[in-house]
Amino acid sequence: MSMGGCIILIAVGAILSFATDWHMKGVNLTLVGWIFMIVGLIGLFVFRSVGRRRGVVMPPAQTTVIEDERNRRI
Template sequence: MSLGGSIILVAVGAILAFATDWHMKGVNLDLVGWILMIVGLIGVFVFRSVGRRRGVPPNHTTVIEDGPERRY
């Protein structure tokens, strides 16, 4: 899940939890909103932790010369 998707989940969850006044039979929209917000926040934290790992520079290629015909 990307950062944008996580933020959208948090925003939709907040709208369902705080800004709606709908009542659906068998569905608690407040609870659905809270669940979406929690999942969105988990997505933000996972994205941040993965993003920190990607900040590490990649391994450099090592060139080994062993005689005139062998190069790696």
């Protein structure tokens, strides 16, 4: 999930929790909104931690080349 997807989840969750007055039988929209917001926050934290790991670049291993003068043809 990208950072934009996490922000959308948080926004939709906030709308469901705080800005709606719908009542559906068998579904608590306030709870669903809170769940969306929590999942969005967890996604943001995971996205940040993975992004930090990708930022670390290891230098390539350098190999030593030794030329053998005996096998060199002129």
